[in-house]
């Protein structure tokens with residue numbers, strides 16, 4: 001008999017703050033795949049805001065805490081290509097030269113995965129038990145795509161959701177303009193990039209936009225709603241887990257009933 | 262040096278975003294270059310291996326830069342050419358002027374060269390009574406307009422065809438005003454006609470170099486219009502202006518890198534003309550310059566050797582990084598405020614003009630990584646932009662308000678108990694403020710975000726607290 005894989009769920013700061021339901025959807029998918037899901041309550045953030053602002057000292061301290069909190073698990077899984085990429089690709093670089101920590105950082109990097117690729121590559125999940133009646137389009141978030149090679153995995157699983165039809169947008173692999181602190185430091189440029197994105201989304205005529213990173217999703221949802229779009233927005237985990245009972249991103253029960261919020 | 266407007270990046274980009282003509286012109290970059298590159302690469306399965314090879318060749322050359330430069334100089338001199346070393350733009354311009362004065366030059370023709378932009382050669386020559394004439398069509402257009410290039414391989418990419426027609430009408434007054442200018446070909450032919458006379462009249466021809474080959478003492482340029490050939494063969498004197506990192510050991514190395522250059526740049530297998538020049542005209546040659554000079558410019562490059570920015574010296578100026586950059590697509594090249602735009606400019610500019618002036622550029626990136634994905638020389642551009650941000654942080658160049666926010670956040674991120682408390686207060690508070698709506702149209706702390714986007718409201722309560730309540734046995 002197989003021992004259950006002990007998975008530490010790194011829920012990411014944005015899911016923790018903005019959309020807990022994505023964390024619960026991730027947990028359900030992992031449990032359905034036969035994993036035991038554990039949540040270290042000392043987790044805060046992977047440190048990217050500091051890292052990308054050039055603050056290496058703080059990043060290192062934050063990263064060390066993540067390593068300590070998560071190294072006991074068989075695997076670490078995050079519902080985000082960006083945060084998983086940070087741990088996988090950048091933590092080892094942060095501690096280059098510091099032998100003991102570098103070793104621990106590398107060990108953690110080696111067992112850290114983005115949620116959907118973990119399901120398909122480690123748990124060999126090939127289909128999900130879920131239903132969504134509608135047309136969806138999928139945005140490839142940059143870090144997941146380019147640092148971790150996540151592109152086909154979510155599409156493969158989405159193809160097994162009953163009732164779901166995928167309508168690809170043009171340039172699905174082009175940045176949405178979020179870029180973390182970029183969207184706050186250069187809001188005009190960020191806005192121009194996301195406007196380009198929402199135009200390609202609308203062209204695909206979907207009911208629902210999906211992606212694997214909440215940062216990008218908040219950005220695109222914010223723009224779509226400002227433009228008065230009817231396209232709903234969710235994290236891909238919500239649809240794969242069949243947990244679409246909560247209102248979509250940037251919407252409320254009131255919106256769903258038809259009155260504008 | 263060209264005037265520096267990089268510190269005004271924010272204002273520049275705001276203006277660029279509102280400039281309708283520019284936005285129309287930029288649409289061209291988005292589609293054209295990207296599709297053509299993708300197609301040419303799809304046809305070449307060994308492209309990825311060629312990139313590795315190109316990277317390794319350049320790395321090797323940079324490791325032994327002094328040796329190869331000396332070998333190159335020796336070969337040039339042995340063939341009757343002259344090599345001049347210039348530490349900075351002042352020295353480089355002085356050298357050009359000396360050479361021009363010795364032959365009493367009135368006009369010089371120029372092939373496309375970013376490095377002469379870097380040292381602001383045209384302005385300098387004009388001040389000294391010598392007329393520089395750009396012979397690359399794009400360069401010619403922006404010279405007429407009194408502008409600088411906005412792209413390293415397509416200098417006039419920010420100009421629309423209609424604008425060019427207008428510029429030509431204004432400048433070429435001897436031609437019939439009702440001539441047809443609807444097709445790009447008409448414009449090309451018109452410019453050719455004008456330039457032909459200039460080629461013949463020029464005393465000196467100045468070109469850049471895509472490569473300097475150490476083994477043979479050869480300088481190499483690639484062009485699509487053939488203007489470079491005329492620039493360097495018709496006048497009595499040919500000056501090659503090249504920065505020191507253009508060196509490659511052998512002709513074979515050059516041809517290896519050529520295989521990735523044009524494909525990455527324009528999606529062509531090869532540029533139309535690849536021109537090799539080795540020394541002045543020999544007795545048996547039918548044409549060519551009587552004098553052949555090479556000016557080797559450092560201008561801050563040697564300071565990059567041995568630092569985390571050394572990889573940037575592999576750059577072959579193909580432009581692929583800017584062609585694929587969402588920020589470049591939005592604001593165009595001029596917003597970057599100096600010679601080199603896009604991701605390569607974001608790395609190079611702080612090095613060449615100082616991070617205190619060029620600091621915005623490496624910050625104005627989403628780190629989407631598309632530039633690194635397409636760079637034929639595998640230059641880790643985002644990583645180097647991050648290094649610049651680190652230097653800025655160390656030197657306290659980040660705006661103090663931003664720094665305070667960041668440090669407060671980092672302080673909390675290191676203290677889980679306080680972080681938990683604070684985030685629960687914030688998410689609950691925001692939930693209450695949202696009064697049943699899913700988003701904010703305005704939010705005090707995120708004014709810049711909500712100017713043109715809504716801010717989604719949190720669902721309320723953090724994940725970690727909810728999980729703790731619902732599944733206490735699955736907590737660590």
Ligand code: SF4
Nearest residue numbers: 576577579580582636
């Ligand atoms: S950085 Fe790379 S992609 Fe950009 S111009 Fe240089 S070689 Fe080309």
